[in-house]
Amino acid sequence: MKQLTILFVACASVTFAQPVNKHITEANVARVIKTLAADDMMGRSATRPEHIDKAAAFIEKEFKTIGLIPLQGLKGFRQEFKKDMIAPQTLEVVINGQKIAPENTLLVSENTTINLTKHAGVIVIPYDTAIKNTRQYLLSKAFNLTRDTATAFVLVAPEFKENFKELKGYFGKRFTSGRKTNKIFVLGVTSVLNYAVTATQKIEPITMSNVAGMIPGKTKPDEYVVFSGHYDHIGIRPAIAGDSIANGADDDASGTTAVIELARYFKKIKNNNRTLIFVAFTAEEIGGYGSRYFSEQLNPDQVVAMFNIEMIGKPSKWGQNSAFITGYERSDFGEILQKNLKGTPFQFHPDPYPQQNLFYRSDNATLARLGVPAHTISTDEIDIDKFYHTVNDEVETLNMANITATIRAIALSSQSIVAGTETPKRIDKSTVR
Numbered sequence: 255m256k257q258l259t260i261l262f263v264a265c266a267s268v269t270f271a272q273p274v275n276k277h278i279t280e281a282n283v284a285r286v287i288k289t290l291a292a293d294d295m296m297g298r299s300a301t302r303p304e305h306i307d308k309a310a311a312f313i314e315k316e317f318k319t320i321g322l323i324p325l326q327g328l329k330g331f332r333q334e335f336k337k338d339m340i341a342p343q344t345l346e347v348v349i350n351g352q353k354i355a356p357e358n359t360l361l362v363s364e365n366t367t368i369n370l371t372k373h374a375g376v377i378v379i380p381y382d383t384a385i386k387n388t389r390q391y392l393l394s395k396a397f398n399l400t401r402d403t404a405t406a407f408v409l410v411a412p413e414f415k416e417n418f419k420e421l422k423g424y425f426g427k428r429f430t431s432g433r434k435t436n437k438i439f440v441l442g443v444t445s446v447l448n449y450a451v452t453a454t455q456k457i458e459p460i461t462m463s464n465v466a467g468m469i470p471g472k473t474k475p476d477e478y479v480v481f482s483g484h485y486d487h488i489g490i491r492p493a494i495a496g497d498s499i500a501n502g503a504d505d506d507a508s509g510t511t512a513v514i515e516l517a518r519y520f521k522k523i524k525n526n527n528r529t530l531i532f533v534a535f536t537a538e539e540i541g542g543y544g545s546r547y548f549s550e551q552l553n554p555d556q557v558v559a560m561f562n563i564e565m566i567g568k569p570s571k572w573g574q575n576s577a578f579i580t581g582y583e584r585s586d587f588g589e590i591l592q593k594n595l596k597g598t599p600f601q602f603h604p605d606p607y608p609q610q611n612l613f614y615r616s617d618n619a620t621l622a623r624l625g626v627p628a629h630t631i632s633t634d635e636i637d638i639d640k641f642y643h644t645v646n647d648e649v650e651t652l653n654m655a656n657i658t659a660t661i662r663a664i665a666l667s668s669q670s671i672v673a674g675t676e677t678p679k680r681i682d683k684s685t686v687r
Contacts, residue, residue, distance in 0.1 A: 274665050277519045280658040286316070287511040287567075287657065290485065291503035291649050298502060299489025300537040300544075301339060301427050303460055309485050313465040313534050316514045320521050322467030322532060325551075333464040335547045337537070338457050340364055341427040345453040349407075349443055360422050360439040361453050362400050364430050370451040374405050374438070381411035392417045393424070396439065400425075405436040407449070412442040419492040429540060430457065464544045466533035469520055473527040474674045478552070480531045480560040480628075481516050481664075482545070483509025484538030484617055487647075494645050503649045504567035504634065505642060510534050512563040512661045519665050520672065527674035528558065535617050545617035554621060559587060559671050559678050560628035562618035566660040567652040570633040571606060574656050575599045577633045577663070578606060580613040584685070585627040587678040591667035600663040602631075610636055614687070623686045627678035633660060 289312055290298075296305035314331045324331055345361050347354040361368065377399065385391045392414050399408055410418055418441045438451055465485065471477065487502025501507075517532040535544035570576045579588045582604035592602050605612055612630065613619065621628040633656065634642070641647045670676040 273523050274519065274662045277522050278515050278658060278662050278665060280654050283511055283515060283658045283661065284654050286514055287503065287507050287652070288649050290507035290510055291501040293499050293501065297489035297500040298485060298487045300462060300486040300540055302489055305489060306486055306536065310463050310465050313485060313510065313514065317465065317467040317517065317532070320518050322469060322517055322521065325466050325468055325531065331465050331467050333466050333548065333551070334461055336459045336461055337543055338430045339427060339460050340430050340455050340457045343454040343456050347438060347440065348450045349440065350447050354440055354443065358441040360425055362425050362437040362439070363435065363455070364433055365436065366455050366457060368436060368451060368453040370436065371449070374407055374449065376407050376409060376446050378409045379411060379414070381413035388414060389417045389420065392421060396421055400437055403433065403435045407446050408437055408439045409443050410439055410441045415441060423491050429543065462536050462544065464533055464535050464548055466531060467517065468532065469526055469530045471527050471529040475529050476556055477528045477674065478531055478557045479528050479668070479672055480533065480557055481513050482533045482535060482560065482617055483513045483563045484536070484544065485510045485534040486536050486539050488539055488643055491645055497645045500643070500645050501648050503647050503652055504565045505647055506564050508565060508567040508652065508657055509563035511657065512566060512664065515661050516665055526672045528672060530672065538617050542617055542620060545620045549620045549624060554624035554626050557621060557626045560618055560621050560626055561664060561668060562616055562628060562630040563664065564616045564630045564632045565634035566632060566657050568633060569653060569656050571635050572601065572603065575659055576601045576603060577631050577660050578603045580605045580618065580630040581622065584681045585679045587627045587629050590670060590676050590678055594667045594669050595663060598666065600659065602667070607636055612636065622681050623683060625680045625683045627681055631664060
């Protein structure tokens with residue numbers, strides 16, 4: 255960490271290097287991220303208000319201490335909205351005259367009552383020894399199937415037993431989407447000759463909250479620069495070695511920490527001509543509902559750039575002092591950022607994982623579809639990250655120096671956009687699906 259500080263002071267101009275090192279400290283980064291990823295946050299599931307509320311309250315307190323003000327039209331830092339949740343109440347599945355054990359069944363439906371005895375197709379998810387990542391394989395297959403409107407049994411090979419538990423966790427309680435199809439996932443059954451499925455489900459609204467604050471611009475108050483991350487994670491999962499809390503230290507307590515520390519930095523240096531909005535989104539993990547609602551509350555034409563920060567807890571594939579930007583080729587956002595880092599060791603790279611579709615897998619996508627130069631900054635080696643979406647995404651796996659260096663780099667690289675002297679090219683909406 256000392257070496258990084260020396261490099262910034264020696265290579266960057268004194269005007270910017272000293273404040274960024276002074277106001278964005280590793281000690282404070284560690285304090286915030288350890289709080290957000292603690293066990294008492296219970297994995298911050300957006301579907302469990304009684305769990306995620308503690309994280310929201312902590313972020314509110316940080317914003318208030320920093321001196322941010324609420325967004326226009328809000329009395330506080332919570333931007334609340336309602337979503338309908340659907341949760342299973344009863345489920346009985348009988349196939350070929352045999353009642354299937356509850357742990358081996360999963361219903362994905364938005365009907366409140368289900369009574370099936372005919373007209374259901376059969377889809378098989380077989381096991382193949384060539385599958386390198388059974389977890390990712392099953393989840394991908396299942397999510398794609400739930401987008402289809404046909405009613406069907408999905409027969410899952412018994413080799414997916416451990417992954418099936420996680421699948422049940424994802425779909426056990428979820429938001430409604432308007433689809434009225436029925437998919438019945440069954441583990442270990444190889445054929446369906448006859449069947450009977452009866453089930454009941456309950457729909458109830460819950461209140462969700464983004465946490466947002468701002469620093470009004472001095473000379474261009476109607477032009478907005480957004481700094482964001484999502485503070486929700488995946489909650490309680492099947493236990494591994496006695497641990498069932500998916501703490502989400504990297505995903506995305508690291509990004510939320512960056513948002514808080516950037517707010518602290520810009521509030522102290524007072525050099526923003528444009529209005530800066532700092533927002534911690536809810537429900538990214540289950541469909542991006544928080545960022546969708548946020549985008550509906552403002553005029554996207556007033557947003558000149560969005561710095562979405564997702565998983566910066568470990569060095570990138572290029573090592574420390576580096577990160578990548580999703581959708582790099584869609585605007586000159588990345589070029590501007592790199593130009594502002596001239597003389598420092600930090601490098602921003604284009605997304606090296608195009609096959610992962612990361613541009614569409616975080617909260618930047620909603621505003622990008624509206625033409626905003628909205629990009630995600632990350633350092634995660636997503637193709638080999640064994641902690642991603644597991645109970646092992648703990649603070650102990652993180653590199654605090656890497657997080658601090660990345661936050662400082664974002665602070666420095668955004669300086670001309672924040673000051674209002676440069677504006678990234680807007681994204682062609684027709685190219686964003």
